[in-house]
Every structure is written in structure tokens, then in C-alpha cells.
Amino acid sequence: MDKGTFDFSSFIAERVPPATAATTTGWDPRGRPKYDFGTGFPDPDSFPAEGLHEALGQALKERGREMVLYPDPKGFLEFREFIVDKLHRERGIVVEPDQVLVTGGSGVALAIFTQLLSNPGDTLITEEFTYPGTLSVMRNLKANIVGVSTDEEGMRPDVLDETIRNLKSKGIHPKFVYTIPSFQNPTGTDMSVQRRHDILTVAQNHGVPIFEDDAYEDLRFEGDRTPSIHSYDDTKMTLYCGTFSKIIAPGMRIAYLVVPPELISQTNFLNWGRPTSHFAALATYYYLRDHMDEHVAEVNDILLAKRDTMIGALGEFMDPKVVYNRPSGGMYLWAQLPEGISVASVAGKARERGVAYLPGPNFSPTGEGENYLRLCFGYADHEGIRDGIALLSQIFTEEGLLA
Amino acid sequence: MDKGTFDFSSFIAERVPPATAATTTGWDPRGRPKYDFGTGFPDPDSFPAEGLHEALGQALKERGREMVLYPDPKGFLEFREFIVDKLHRERGIVVEPDQVLVTGGSGVALAIFTQLLSNPGDTLITEEFTYPGTLSVMRNLKANIVGVSTDEEGMRPDVLDETIRNLKSKGIHPKFVYTIPSFQNPTGTDMSVQRRHDILTVAQNHGVPIFEDDAYEDLRFEGDRTPSIHSYDDTKMTLYCGTFSKIIAPGMRIAYLVVPPELISQTNFLNWGRPTSHFAALATYYYLRDHMDEHVAEVNDILLAKRDTMIGALGEFMDPKVVYNRPSGGMYLWAQLPEGISVASVAGKARERGVAYLPGPNFSPTGEGENYLRLCFGYADHEGIRDGIALLSQIFTEEGLLA
Structure with missing residues (x-):
């Protein structure tokens, strides 16, 4: 006797959002972008294994x-x-x-x-x-x-x-x-x-x-x-x-x-x-x-050098209409394109082409900040930072963001 | 200016139960009983460090x-x-x-x-x-x-x-x-x-x-x-x-x-x-x-031997009015005293005297089972199991549970 597959739909508690077709969490280490400035990952070489x-x-x-x-x-x-x-x-x-x-x-x-x-x-x-x-x-x-x-x-x-x-x-x-x-x-x-x-x-x-x-x-x-x-x-x-x-x-x-x-x-x-x-x-x-103290000092020496590499690469490759900060700590640059330009709309395409960043709306309670992006300098190595920023600049130009 | 200590009481969400005076979780490795048959801890010697x-x-x-x-x-x-x-x-x-x-x-x-x-x-x-x-x-x-x-x-x-x-x-x-x-x-x-x-x-x-x-x-x-x-x-x-x-x-x-x-x-x-x-x-x-297979086999050899030690000790030291099962797996004996005898009421005193067990009401949706107790044979060593069961028997007698 085939009793058929059980239907849970009327059993789900009110605190739970509706089901989606997603069976994974989107994590796929093999599908990671070549130049990852997206998530806030620390430097892999300084992980104290x-x-x-x-x-x-x-x-x-x-x-x-x-x-x-x-x-x-x-x-x-x-x-x-x-x-x-x-x-x-x-x-x-x-x-x-x-x-x-x-x-x-x-x-x-x-x-x-x-x-x-x-x-x-x-x-x-x-x-x-x-x-x-x-x-x-x-x-x-x-x-x-x-x-x-x-x-x-x-x-x-x-x-x-x-x-x-x-x-x-x-x-x-x-x-x-x-x-x-x-x-x-x-x-x-x-x-x-x-x-x-x-x-x-x-x-x-x-x-x-x-x-x-x-x-x-x-x-x-x-x-x-x-x-x-x-x-x-x-x-x-x-x-x-x-x-x-x-x-x-x-x-x-x-x-x-x-x-x-x-x-x-x-x-x-x-x-x-x-x-x-x-x-x-x-x-x-x-x-x-x-x-702790020696390890944190080592991590921070690395981050300082990477910050400078990313700022150097932006100065060398990126249109000066893109402005950004120069933080004394952390692992992010916060960059801004001219008002009215949606860097958010290009994030998917940039990732496909090998460069990941997080656009402004990801950080906004109201989904604003289309012309902002966060660049993490913690994860990529120096060569990767330079090459990735050069490619990102090229993508922005080719996508018509910066004419 | 002393602004006084902030009062959070009207800020607590409805999902949270009222505060208690407890500042710890009750965990204290130094306050652990000598003979611990309470919690379901595995054998410490077979932990594969x-x-x-x-x-x-x-x-x-x-x-x-x-x-x-x-x-x-x-x-x-x-x-x-x-x-x-x-x-x-x-x-x-x-x-x-x-x-x-x-x-x-x-x-x-x-x-x-x-x-x-x-x-x-x-x-x-x-x-x-x-x-x-x-x-x-x-x-x-x-x-x-x-x-x-x-x-x-x-x-x-x-x-x-x-x-x-x-x-x-x-x-x-x-x-x-x-x-x-x-x-x-x-x-x-x-x-x-x-x-x-x-x-x-x-x-x-x-x-x-x-x-x-x-x-x-x-x-x-x-x-x-x-x-x-x-x-x-x-x-x-x-x-x-x-x-x-x-x-x-x-x-x-x-x-x-x-x-x-x-x-x-x-x-x-x-x-x-x-x-x-x-x-x-x-x-x-x-x-x-x-x-996995060799380790699980080793763990199970140890548990089988400990089960037998605990059953042997119960047979040797415990009043035969206390009855219990003989499981083919797991790490617990479930013991029963005659109806009307509250082994639960003695758990605190037994723990003070060095033997921990969990009484029946802990396992019951309605708090029933006063005459039951669970004895974990996973954690104590063979000598500890024998000595602990002997002491438990003595405590039960001295507390008037088994006249």
C-alpha cells in the first residue's frame, strides 16, 4: 500500500518563514571568486594552525x-x-x-x-x-x-x-x-x-x-x-x-x-x-x-600592509571619481561612487568575472546605498589585491559605471 | 553627577523568563560528586585525545x-x-x-x-x-x-x-x-x-x-x-x-x-x-x-564490562527490592524502588554524600516517577562503580528508604 508522501505544510510553526526551493546554504568552497573582497575573512597565511x-x-x-x-x-x-x-x-x-x-x-x-x-x-x-x-x-x-x-x-x-x-x-x-x-x-x-x-x-x-x-x-x-x-x-x-x-x-x-x-x-x-x-x-x-600579543601584532602588520596595497591599487587603477577612506584598523575599505551610479547592480556580474565585493544596500536597514561598496583587504594576498582591483576597475568601466 | 544604575526590567522581551539570582549555570568541575552516575557522560579513558x-x-x-x-x-x-x-x-x-x-x-x-x-x-x-x-x-x-x-x-x-x-x-x-x-x-x-x-x-x-x-x-x-x-x-x-x-x-x-x-x-x-x-x-x-569502527567497538567493549560491573554491584550490595533492567546498549540502568518510596527526595542528600543519580521526575513530562532512578554506568571506573553502588545502598538504608 502506498500511503503517499506526508505533507508537512500545515504543521510548520508560525515562527518559521515559508519554505523555499533552496536546499543548500549557498556555501560552496569550489565556487568561490578568484578575488574575494566580499566577506570579512582574515588573512589565511596568518591563521595559527x-x-x-x-x-x-x-x-x-x-x-x-x-x-x-x-x-x-x-x-x-x-x-x-x-x-x-x-x-x-x-x-x-x-x-x-x-x-x-x-x-x-x-x-x-x-x-x-x-x-x-x-x-x-x-x-x-x-x-x-x-x-x-x-x-x-x-x-x-x-x-x-x-x-x-x-x-x-x-x-x-x-x-x-x-x-x-x-x-x-x-x-x-x-x-x-x-x-x-x-x-x-x-x-x-x-x-x-x-x-x-x-x-x-x-x-x-x-x-x-x-x-x-x-x-x-x-x-x-x-x-x-x-x-x-x-x-x-x-x-x-x-x-x-x-x-x-x-x-x-x-x-x-x-x-x-x-x-x-x-x-x-x-x-x-x-x-x-x-x-x-x-x-x-x-x-x-x-x-x-x-x-595573544605577538599573534595580534603579526595579524595587524599584515593588515596594515594589505590596506596600503589596496589603497595603492585603487590609486593606480581606479577612476578618481571612486572615493574611499583610509582606516587605521579593521579590514575594510568603504568606497563611494558618484550619486546615482548603482554599483550594487553590477555586483553579480563582477562576481561572475572573478571579483566579489558587498554593495551598500547589504548594510542598510532600508536597502539604500546603491553607490557604495565594501572592499575587504583581509583575505586576498598582495598580488591578488592588485590584480583584483585592476579587474574591478575594468569591470566598472566596461559596465558603463564610470564613463 | 551620579545617574544611577540603569533599570532593564521594562526592556526585557516577552519570550524571556523572569530573571533569577543565579549568576552561574551550576557547572563546577571542582564540585563534582565522587561517584557520578547522574549525567550521561561517556568513559573518560576511551576519549580518543x-x-x-x-x-x-x-x-x-x-x-x-x-x-x-x-x-x-x-x-x-x-x-x-x-x-x-x-x-x-x-x-x-x-x-x-x-x-x-x-x-x-x-x-x-x-x-x-x-x-x-x-x-x-x-x-x-x-x-x-x-x-x-x-x-x-x-x-x-x-x-x-x-x-x-x-x-x-x-x-x-x-x-x-x-x-x-x-x-x-x-x-x-x-x-x-x-x-x-x-x-x-x-x-x-x-x-x-x-x-x-x-x-x-x-x-x-x-x-x-x-x-x-x-x-x-x-x-x-x-x-x-x-x-x-x-x-x-x-x-x-x-x-x-x-x-x-x-x-x-x-x-x-x-x-x-x-x-x-x-x-x-x-x-x-x-x-x-x-x-x-x-x-x-x-x-x-x-x-x-x-x-570509527575500531573506536566504537572499543567504546562498546568498555560499556558492556561496566554494565556488568554495575549489575554485579547492585546484586551484591543493593536490597533486592530495587529492580532494574539489563540493557544491551546505551549507558544507563533504570532502577525502580517499591511504589510509594521516594528515591527522588534523597537525591540531594546522596549527592552531598558523594553519589549522584537522576531521579524519575527529571524524566517525566508530569514530574512523576518518584520511585525511579537512572544510573549511568559510562563515566565511573569499575572500582568507582562498585564503591559508589555500595555507598548508595548504604545511603538508601540510612535514609529509611529500604527498611
């Missing part, structure tokens, strides 16, 4: 037997103590290990804070261009996202103030201000100490918490560290997250968040069932404990 | 550069192909790699299927005693959980049929039947081929999908493999999950699920932002590819 392997060997010798235990969902204590110490020394943050939650990558950290504070329909504030992963999380949770314009120091406090006032006049109290103060993704802007104070003051005056995403501060290759917004926050309204994806590798899937004591039980709840791999966490901890 | 370390070294040599890429959230293709092949050979399951999703442990797999199919208030069916992690997921998602009684072969098809009929007569269509057919947790029951067919038939007749949790089949240390329910399901209504926590270690955080093609895009969506560590996945794949 040997150092991590050696560190893991030592960790397994000393603590291998604990691999058979279910790991503490918060991350193991010594690792959280290490993070507390790092945050204190480098970011001016003073917290207890219990306030730290190690997560399986930044995606989990972003989701936890957004799930913690936003109901469907709630309003969340970001920079006018921001990390697409954050936008995805917010959209999946059906948030209303409002962008605030930026200048060379990042989010503008006067515009933030006006934005919140306007929302409040409509009876809307935003749930948080999400900001990337250091080497903002994608614009590369870096808040001064004064700017951090000013943004914090506006948020405090309006009673709107700050969600500080500090993913790129470790990649400061010129100038001195700027303390985090969290370090200035005497009201303890700042939620903070950092990651090891940029200084080790995204493949580890290890990030962390920091919360005020009264929110610990609830962030622990939201992380339930998705603890970090203890195997990856042990290797990361043992490696960084002994090698 | 050296094998994994060597496998990882080879993986990083061959594919280390891909660590800087964001890993495919589904798990990398070769790993999913390996799982497809394992499922085909060992479980009679015929699926494509795109139907496999590698997750960061079983908790994620359980959450994905439950999030996929259940709205708050929906009814889900389980065995009358089942895995506490599953109950947590279901409760967090505000499901109504209905247990079905079992016999020595696991869930009873006649009771399942009656349960679904009763629910339907009240206008309730259950969203799925969650079952652990092989070495059920905690009861250790193992469904025969006929029982698997019978449960499937009831589910098919009522149009209620099956969620088959196959966590323990790899740990069959006596007898031949029984094919999965999934393998008999010509209607493709069975959702399936497996794990590497039992044959490698929970600290890896690697499990997998299998879905019908039309649900792939939605399970991928629900896994968004929580991919497995590629570092841990590479090590697991390289190790199992070359060593």
Missing part, C-alpha cells in the same frame, strides 16, 4: 578527560577569567567572570541580545550602514530598524538624539542603540573618546541601552587603543560583545558577551542548548594565553 | 586555510557525505547530503525540530519517561507534553493510538511523536523491528510525524543493529537526529539531523547563526573517517 595544534595537544594532555563532560554552557571558568583580564587591560572594562558568556560565534551573541530585549515590532537603532549579520538577526526577530547617519567619527550624537526624540514623539521607546564604535563595519569609522562619551550621554539621557559590538578593536594597526563605551558607562546600560573570529579565525566559532549582573540568568537562558565546542575553546584559550 | 589530535593535525595541514572562511552553516560537504554513508550502512537510511544538517550538539537539533513544528500550546508526544534536555526544549517553547507508557520494547503502539485518539476527540492534533527507539533514555528499552513498524503505522494512520532521536544506537554492545524507524518510513514523515557526543565526547558539540527535502530551507533558517565549530568538525571527520 601550528600554534593552535600545539596548544590543543597540551590542553588535551592536561584536561582531556573533561571532554567527556558536558561543558559549562557559559564557557569554562579559566577562559572567562582570561577574557575578563583582556577586557580590563585592553578595553577598560571591569567585570566579573560570571558576567561573561562565551558563545558559538558572534551570530549567537547578536541573537542573544536581540532576543533578550526586542519583541516583534520593537524599534532598534543602528548606524545607517551596519553589519549584515546584525540586520539578519533583527529582521528575523521582526524588529523595526532605524539607521542613524555617521560622519568620519561614526554615529552622530546629534542625529541619534533627534532620532530618539522623533521616535518618542510617536510613542516609540527604542530598545537599544547597536553600534560598532571601533572600525565600524562597513564604514571603517572609529569613534574618538569624546564621541564615545557623547553617544553614551545621549543614550543615557533618553534611557535607551547601548549594545556595543567591539569586533574590530583588536585589529587597530595604527594609533593607540581607545577605551570601550562600556568602560565609561557609570549607569551600566551597555551590553558588550567581542569575538575571536578576527584574531584567530571564523572557523573556531568563539565569541563572547558581557552583561550587567541582573541580566546574567536571562542571557544564560537564551544561550541554552548552544554551548561552544569545548575542544575549540580549549585550543583557543591555551593558544591565546601564551601567544 | 591522541587520535583526534593527530587527525586535526592532518586536517589543518590539508585544509587549514579554510579556517578563515565562515564555515558552511550546514557543516562541510565531505562531513555530511560521511554521515550519509554512515546512516546508509548502519541505519538503513537513504538520503542526500543536503538533507543533513550538522549542528552544535543535540540540544540544537532538538530545538530546531521543536521550533520547526510547534507553536506555544501545541501538543507533543513523548515516552512517559524521556530525555530531560528534550523536556527542557519543549517546555521553553511552551508545548503541552503528553507521555505514552512503555513496556520492555519501549513506547506501546496501542497506548500511542489511544492517546492520539483521545487528543483528537478534543480537537487536538499533536505536532509530532518524539521517540528514542534504541536504548531509550532513561528506560533502556530497545524497539524490535516489529515495534518500530507498529509505532510508525500508528503515526502514519493518524497523520502525526515522528521525531526519531537515535542518540544511543551506536552504543549497541550486544546483538545486531536494528534499522531506524526512518528506514521503514515510505511516507517520509520521520525527522531524525543523531550525535557524536556518545562515541566521541559531549565536549565536541557535534550532532546532526536529517529532514525531508521540503523542510531543508526551514531547518537551515532555524540553524542560522549557530554553526558548529569547523575546528571541531574537521577533527571529528578526519578521526572517524579512519577509525
Whole structure:
């Protein structure tokens, strides 16, 4: 008897979007573009494979037997103590290990804070261009996202103030201000100490918490560290997250968040069932404990040189109508074509021809920024950066963007 | 100016339960009991630390550069192909790699299927005693959980049929039947081929999908493999999950699920932002590819011997009023004291005195089973099993459970 194939369609929960025909996630290592300036991948040659392997060997010798235990969902204590110490020394943050939650990558950290504070329909504030992963999380949770314009120091406090006032006049109290103060993704802007104070003051005056995403501060290759917004926050309204994806590798899937004591039980709840791999966490901890400073210095030397190569290649090959920044950290250039030119419309064709970049609308809550593109200088080697930028220039010309 | 500490209380989303004073997750490796029969930990001596370390070294040599890429959230293709092949050979399951999703442990797999199919208030069916992690997921998602009684072969098809009929007569269509057919947790029951067919038939007749949790089949240390329910399901209504926590270690955080093609895009969506560590996945794949059969055989030899040690110790030290099963696989004994005796009420005191076990109510949707306990024989060594059971017997007597 053929009973026929079961039809699940009436069984799917309301939280789940409609099915699509996509059976893959679009990941295909063999289909990757020759010149990849798209995703924020670090330099593959500086991935510390040997150092991590050696560190893991030592960790397994000393603590291998604990691999058979279910790991503490918060991350193991010594690792959280290490993070507390790092945050204190480098970011001016003073917290207890219990306030730290190690997560399986930044995606989990972003989701936890957004799930913690936003109901469907709630309003969340970001920079006018921001990390697409954050936008995805917010959209999946059906948030209303409002962008605030930026200048060379990042989010503008006067515009933030006006934005919140306007929302409040409509009876809307935003749930948080999400900001990337250091080497903002994608614009590369870096808040001064004064700017951090000013943004914090506006948020405090309006009673709107700050969600500080500090993913790129470790990649400061010129100038001195700027303390985090969290370090200035005497009201303890700042939620903070950092990651090891940029200084080790995204493949580890290890990030962390920091919360005020009264929110610990609830962030622990939201992380339930998705603890970090203890195997990856042990290797990361043992490696960084002994090698962090030298490794970060090496990574930053490489990024500085690559930034200069990309800026040099743009100067040599690209039409001067394309303007861009010169960031002191991070791994992105944010480039702008003249108003009215859609670099977004050419992204698919450029990728087919071997050059990937991310166009402005990917970063915009409202899908604006057709004439912008983000170029990651972290992944390609120097020759690849030069050749890729030369090809990109050629594509822009041949596609009639720059006549 | 002291602005005071920010009060988050009116900002918390509705999906989040009230805050508690707990700042830890209760994990404390130093506070662990001397004789731990509580959690389902594998044998620490058979954790393949050296094998994994060597496998990882080879993986990083061959594919280390891909660590800087964001890993495919589904798990990398070769790993999913390996799982497809394992499922085909060992479980009679015929699926494509795109139907496999590698997750960061079983908790994620359980959450994905439950999030996929259940709205708050929906009814889900389980065995009358089942895995506490599953109950947590279901409760967090505000499901109504209905247990079905079992016999020595696991869930009873006649009771399942009656349960679904009763629910339907009240206008309730259950969203799925969650079952652990092989070495059920905690009861250790193992469904025969006929029982698997019978449960499937009831589910098919009522149009209620099956969620088959196959966590323990790899740990069959006596007898031949029984094919999965999934393998008999010509209607493709069975959702399936497996794990590497039992044959490698929970600290890896690697499990997998299998879905019908039309649900792939939605399970991928629900896994968004929580991919497995590629570092841990590479090590697991390289190790199992070359060593799975010999390693699983070694693990099962160890578990068989430990089962016999625990049964021997119970026979030697424990009052014969305590009865228990003799499983051919898995890592648990399910023990029963006479009706009316609350072994649950003594669990805290026993743990203080050095012996941990999990009492029946932890496994029950309705908190029943005061006179039951689950004893894991996977973790303690032979001497520890004997000494721990002797002490447990003494505690039961001294606490007046067995006069």
C-alpha cells in the first residue's frame, strides 16, 4: 500500500518563514571568486594552525578527560577569567567572570541580545550602514530598524538624539542603540573618546541601552587603543560583545558577551542548548594565553600592509571619481561612487568575472546605498589585491559605471 | 553627577523568563560528586585525545586555510557525505547530503525540530519517561507534553493510538511523536523491528510525524543493529537526529539531523547563526573517517564490562527490592524502588554524600516517577562503580528508604 508522501505544510510553526526551493546554504568552497573582497575573512597565511595544534595537544594532555563532560554552557571558568583580564587591560572594562558568556560565534551573541530585549515590532537603532549579520538577526526577530547617519567619527550624537526624540514623539521607546564604535563595519569609522562619551550621554539621557559590538578593536594597526563605551558607562546600560573570529579565525566559532549582573540568568537562558565546542575553546584559550600579543601584532602588520596595497591599487587603477577612506584598523575599505551610479547592480556580474565585493544596500536597514561598496583587504594576498582591483576597475568601466 | 544604575526590567522581551539570582549555570568541575552516575557522560579513558589530535593535525595541514572562511552553516560537504554513508550502512537510511544538517550538539537539533513544528500550546508526544534536555526544549517553547507508557520494547503502539485518539476527540492534533527507539533514555528499552513498524503505522494512520532521536544506537554492545524507524518510513514523515557526543565526547558539540527535502530551507533558517565549530568538525571527520569502527567497538567493549560491573554491584550490595533492567546498549540502568518510596527526595542528600543519580521526575513530562532512578554506568571506573553502588545502598538504608 502506498500511503503517499506526508505533507508537512500545515504543521510548520508560525515562527518559521515559508519554505523555499533552496536546499543548500549557498556555501560552496569550489565556487568561490578568484578575488574575494566580499566577506570579512582574515588573512589565511596568518591563521595559527601550528600554534593552535600545539596548544590543543597540551590542553588535551592536561584536561582531556573533561571532554567527556558536558561543558559549562557559559564557557569554562579559566577562559572567562582570561577574557575578563583582556577586557580590563585592553578595553577598560571591569567585570566579573560570571558576567561573561562565551558563545558559538558572534551570530549567537547578536541573537542573544536581540532576543533578550526586542519583541516583534520593537524599534532598534543602528548606524545607517551596519553589519549584515546584525540586520539578519533583527529582521528575523521582526524588529523595526532605524539607521542613524555617521560622519568620519561614526554615529552622530546629534542625529541619534533627534532620532530618539522623533521616535518618542510617536510613542516609540527604542530598545537599544547597536553600534560598532571601533572600525565600524562597513564604514571603517572609529569613534574618538569624546564621541564615545557623547553617544553614551545621549543614550543615557533618553534611557535607551547601548549594545556595543567591539569586533574590530583588536585589529587597530595604527594609533593607540581607545577605551570601550562600556568602560565609561557609570549607569551600566551597555551590553558588550567581542569575538575571536578576527584574531584567530571564523572557523573556531568563539565569541563572547558581557552583561550587567541582573541580566546574567536571562542571557544564560537564551544561550541554552548552544554551548561552544569545548575542544575549540580549549585550543583557543591555551593558544591565546601564551601567544595573544605577538599573534595580534603579526595579524595587524599584515593588515596594515594589505590596506596600503589596496589603497595603492585603487590609486593606480581606479577612476578618481571612486572615493574611499583610509582606516587605521579593521579590514575594510568603504568606497563611494558618484550619486546615482548603482554599483550594487553590477555586483553579480563582477562576481561572475572573478571579483566579489558587498554593495551598500547589504548594510542598510532600508536597502539604500546603491553607490557604495565594501572592499575587504583581509583575505586576498598582495598580488591578488592588485590584480583584483585592476579587474574591478575594468569591470566598472566596461559596465558603463564610470564613463 | 551620579545617574544611577540603569533599570532593564521594562526592556526585557516577552519570550524571556523572569530573571533569577543565579549568576552561574551550576557547572563546577571542582564540585563534582565522587561517584557520578547522574549525567550521561561517556568513559573518560576511551576519549580518543591522541587520535583526534593527530587527525586535526592532518586536517589543518590539508585544509587549514579554510579556517578563515565562515564555515558552511550546514557543516562541510565531505562531513555530511560521511554521515550519509554512515546512516546508509548502519541505519538503513537513504538520503542526500543536503538533507543533513550538522549542528552544535543535540540540544540544537532538538530545538530546531521543536521550533520547526510547534507553536506555544501545541501538543507533543513523548515516552512517559524521556530525555530531560528534550523536556527542557519543549517546555521553553511552551508545548503541552503528553507521555505514552512503555513496556520492555519501549513506547506501546496501542497506548500511542489511544492517546492520539483521545487528543483528537478534543480537537487536538499533536505536532509530532518524539521517540528514542534504541536504548531509550532513561528506560533502556530497545524497539524490535516489529515495534518500530507498529509505532510508525500508528503515526502514519493518524497523520502525526515522528521525531526519531537515535542518540544511543551506536552504543549497541550486544546483538545486531536494528534499522531506524526512518528506514521503514515510505511516507517520509520521520525527522531524525543523531550525535557524536556518545562515541566521541559531549565536549565536541557535534550532532546532526536529517529532514525531508521540503523542510531543508526551514531547518537551515532555524540553524542560522549557530554553526558548529569547523575546528571541531574537521577533527571529528578526519578521526572517524579512519577509525570509527575500531573506536566504537572499543567504546562498546568498555560499556558492556561496566554494565556488568554495575549489575554485579547492585546484586551484591543493593536490597533486592530495587529492580532494574539489563540493557544491551546505551549507558544507563533504570532502577525502580517499591511504589510509594521516594528515591527522588534523597537525591540531594546522596549527592552531598558523594553519589549522584537522576531521579524519575527529571524524566517525566508530569514530574512523576518518584520511585525511579537512572544510573549511568559510562563515566565511573569499575572500582568507582562498585564503591559508589555500595555507598548508595548504604545511603538508601540510612535514609529509611529500604527498611
